[in-house]
Structure formats: C-alpha cells, structure tokens
Amino acid sequence: MRLAITNLKGGTGKTTTAVHLAAGLGRQGRTLLIDADPQGSATEWAVLMGDECPFTCVTDAGDDLHRRLGQQTRGYDHVIIDTPPGHDAIVRSAILAATDVLVPLAPSLMDINRLRPTIELIAAVERLNAPTIRVLLTRVRSNTRKSRLARGTLAELGVPVVEAEIPLLEAYVTGFGLVPPEGHRYGAVLDELLRQAVAA
Numbered sequence: 299m300r301l302a303i304t305n306l307k308g309g310t311g312k313t314t315t316a317v318h319l320a321a322g323l324g325r326q327g328r329t330l331l332i333d334a335d336p337q338g339s340a341t342e343w344a345v346l347m348g349d350e351c352p353f354t355c356v357t358d359a360g361d362d363l364h365r366r367l368g369q370q371t372r373g374y375d376h377v378i379i380d381t382p383p384g385h386d387a388i389v390r391s392a393i394l395a396a397t398d399v400l401v402p403l404a405p406s407l408m409d410i411n412r413l414r415p416t417i418e419l420i421a422a423v424e425r426l427n428a429p430t431i432r433v434l435l436t437r438v439r440s441n442t443r444k445s446r447l448a449r450g451t452l453a454e455l456g457v458p459v460v461e462a463e464i465p466l467l468e469a470y471v472t473g474f475g476l477v478p479p480e481g482h483r484y485g486a487v488l489d490e491l492l493r494q495a496v497a498a
C-alpha cells in the first residue's frame with residue numbers, strides 16, 4: 299500500500315495519523331514514511347523516537363515526488379506520505395504517487411465545508427492516477443452526535459468514510475515524539491485499510 303495522508307486544511311491530524319499508521323505498518327513489514335511537509339513534523343517525531351522508531355523516515359517535500367518514487371521506495375512493503383496543508387503542488391504529487399488517499403477530518407460542518415479543495419485536487423488528477431479515497435474522522439468527541447451527522451453529510455457528498463474513528467484525546471498531543479502504542483484505534487483503521495486493499 300502506498301498511502302498519502304492529505305487535507306489541504308491545516309491541523310486536521312495528518313501527521314498524527316501518518317506516524318501512527320506508519321508505526322503499525324512498520325511492525326508488519328518494511329515501511330517508509332515520506333515526510334513531504336516542509337514543516338518537517340513527522341521527521342522531528344521520528345528523530346525523537348530514535349532507534350525505537352518502527353519505520354524509516356525520509357524528508358522529501360518536492361512537487362515531483364511521484365517521479366522519483368520508484369527509486370526511493372525500492373525494498374519497502376509499505377509507503378506512507380505525510381503532506382503539508384496549503385501546498386497544492388506537493389499534495390498533487392503525493393496523490394499521483396499513491397494507491398490510497400486518506401483524508402483526516404474533524405466531524406464539524408466547517409471542516410466538511412473546507413474539504414472541497416482537497417476533493418477537487420484529487421478529482422483533478424483522476425485521469426492520471428485514481429487512488430482509493432477515504433475520509434478518516436479524527437478528534438471525535440465522545441457522546442456527541444457530530445460524527446453521525448458528519449457521516450450523513452459525507453455520504454450525501456459521495457465520499458467514503460472509514461468505519462473506525464479516532465477520538466479526541468490528550469494522549470495524542472502528549473504522544474508526540476513517542477513510539478505510538480500498538481493496536482487501539484489506529485490499529486482498527488489499519489486493519490480496515492489493509493482488508494479493503496486485499497479485497498480490491
């Protein structure tokens with residue numbers, strides 16, 4: 299699986315998702331995390347993990363990533379690309395390189411409304427590469443109807459949503475720089491993505 303984590307909006311949980319999924323995949327096979335964000339947060343996280351890091355991390359924030367991918371990913375079973383907010387050209391390149399695109403999104407109407415540029419960017423490259431697209435609901439508050447409402451709106455828009463969702467938890471904030479724990483919510487997300495990749 300070559301999975302790009304994208305959302306042109308900032309602060310939606312892309313890097314948190316990329317690192318947790320790369321850690322999960324890294325326990326199953328050789329995994330490369332490409333940090334395509336010039337901010338370098340995923341790289342910083344990987345450096346803090348040091349020898350304990352379950353995957354290899356490289357920094358490459360080029361808008362021609364898809365052209366160099368074959369060379370870079372040789373020998374890896376899985377590739378995850380963390381992308382920046384706002385940089386259309388880099389995100390476009392990551393989408394061109396991907397077999398799957400995952401869009402982390404908070405279940406609020408404002409975030410759903412701001413999803414359009416990301417979906418349009420994915421649609422614009424469809425002719426060249428058509429990866430599977432799914433939204434992942436993150437920062438979901440427990441005991442609210444927001445996630446159910448968001449799922450309804452996204453279904454109306456025809457956007458597939460991963461069944462598993464990531465709760466709003468302080469542990470995700472304090473977990474920066476630490477090795478993500480095995481399993482739990484991101485484990486369920488990974489199981490779902492891998493199951494669907496095999497079925498496809």
Ligand SMILES: Nc1ncnc2c1ncn2[C@@H]1O[C@H](COP(=O)(O)OP(=O)(O)OP(=O)(O)O)[C@@H](O)[C@H]1O
Nearest residue numbers: 308309310311312313314383437465466467470471
């Ligand atoms: N499930 C969660 N619950 C609580 N806080 C979270 C959760 N996921 C991420 N965060 C926090 O939200 C902030 C933004 O997350 P993150 O850096 O992963 O987003 P991003 O989309 O990569 O941001 P950017 O667009 O700037 O790259 C971080 O402080 C992170 O620790």
Ligand SMILES: [Mg+2]
Nearest residue numbers: 312313335339
């Ligand atoms: Mg980020």
